[in-house]
Amino acid sequence: MTSPSLAAVLWDMDGTLVDTEPYWMSSETALIESYGGTWSHEQALQLVGLGLEDSARILQAAGVRMSEQAIVAHLTDAVMDRLREDGVPFRPGARELLADLRAAGVKTGLVTMSLRRMADTVVDLIDFDAFDVIVAGDESTRPKPFPDPYLQACEALGVEPTEVVAIEDSPNGLRSAVASGAAVIGVPLMVSITGAGAHAVWPTLEGRTTGDLADFHTAHRARGGAR
Template identity: 75%
Template sequence: MTRSLPAAVLWDMDGTLVDTEPYWMAAETPLVESFGGTWSHEQALGLVGLGLEDSARIFQNAGVRLAVHEIIDHLTDEVMRRLAETGVPFRPGARELLAELKAAGVPTALVTMSMRRMADHVVNLMDFDAFDLVVAGDDVERPKPFPDPYLQACAALGVDPLDTIAIEDSPNGLRSAVASGAVSLGVPLMLPLEGVGAHALWPTLEGRTLDDLIALHRTHRSSENVTAVSAP
């Protein structure tokens, strides 16, 4: 029996593909403190998966007297500097699964709320041609948790969102993926994902393969089709 491949697999970046959330948090605290404020770990967690413009406004409310674009540029520069020093900190299993997708000819997109220069920086540091498309935070009008980033990626790839899989680590990201219609896979890192609406939650991508993604997509699309046919 031939395998029915997903039309595309769409990846979040920070926290899903690469473990950069600690880099962001390490940049946030000194920024707030430089303006005399305080910044807690709980506040930092509240920004995970949030669009950078929305995050910047939260920093302004915490006392950072900079324009939104200045805050975004400062944090992005700091994270890019850390990446240049350390290389790409892939999450367990992410590189291997992504490489298998590429070898099988499955289209892939990086769908991130980081700025494009940051996303391109990560992609350029990778040691293989990983993505067919990058949709970044400054490419969309409405960020996650709106569905727009994933819908935009699907439109650019010429695929139906229903035929794709989206992989996310944060509640805001998952809400975006679910709202787009993609089969949504949660791989939590810093925040729990129960009750957000994911089709499946995997504790890690380590050891997971393309066959696992095919089974995930087949199971959930088949069950939804049965529900639709059975509905009165």
Template identity: 70%
Template sequence: MTSPALAAVLWDMDGTLVDTEPYWMAAETPLVERFGGTWSHEQALGMVGLALEDSAGLLQNAGVPWSVDEIIAYLTDEVLRQLATVGVPFRPGAYELLADLRAAGVKTGLVTMSMRRMALTVADLIDFPAFDVVVAGDDVERPKPFPDPYLQAAAALGVDIADTVAIEDSPNGLRSAIASGAVSLGVPHMVSLEGVGAAQLWPSLSGRTASDLRALHAAHTPIHPDETRITR
């Protein structure tokens, strides 16, 4: 009896791989205040894991008179500016785990609702070839929490979604991963993931390795009888 091997690990970006959520918040507040509105920490937390189009709509409701595209472009530029100044602020253990997966020959994908130009900037700032595929918010018709981003990444990698682990830090992201059929791992950062339905919750990626993800995948994947093959 065998269970399918782990074929790929699919990473969310903001809040999971890199700690850019404070950068987004730092861009949102002055934008709302520029037009006479107020923006609370609770409102900012409510944006974690949302598609950028939905986030832009909330900022419009708070008084920003720009179009959705203008808001998205502004926020993306501001976060990129902070990344260029500070560098890539990896979440604890994320860089080491990603490097171990690459050394172990496990395929990796970046699945983010940030714009593609931002996702590629983050990937390019990592000092090794980190991802086999990048799926960004402007690459999909239906964003997280729909399953489409993860299904698109698995298809691009040529793997069955059931043979992947998806790592997420937000409820919306986890819902997307769960709906896709990936084995979902929640690593909470700014918001709770209790009750969302992750296969497992880890408090941190610190000290975790490719072997830990293989064990997680095996523990949450149905076991199938070995196939009998006729050879000549």
């Protein structure tokens, strides 16, 4: 029985494709301080990779007297404003690898816990047709670390998880992608991903190509899809 070939690559957005985490953190800090609270960098790191409603509940516990939905909307608007002002802060090598995948005809999907309007803003600012499908936080049946967002993306693309490579930067994202059955690469940024189940860890995407992803996928499946 032959191993399935690489049919699609699924990307996390914040922290993986684009380095927007500083935008989120500064927006969280400003919101909490507006209610007289304080917000440390260590506290902000706890929110990396969390679903937005889970993050909102943590901010409520820190003193933000707003509904979960209002917190999510406020932070999303603030980050979108930064993106429009400063452009898309791609992580090193991410734009080039994404463009290479498109040129090679490999399907691509964006799987993010950010709201759809936030994802659309990022994608609209990319200067080429970057993704075949987007699954956003307000569209997933359950958030990361559940596998649902990745399974929804596979279904929308018409591919099996065994035909997919997923790229993530956070423990919750990695657990979600691994649980879906995809071959998963961790590219850490702000938080440790040790023990989160990545099948490979790449320090950077700089210099990586479609061929590298295909080779990783083939090797992973040859091992039976295990670590």
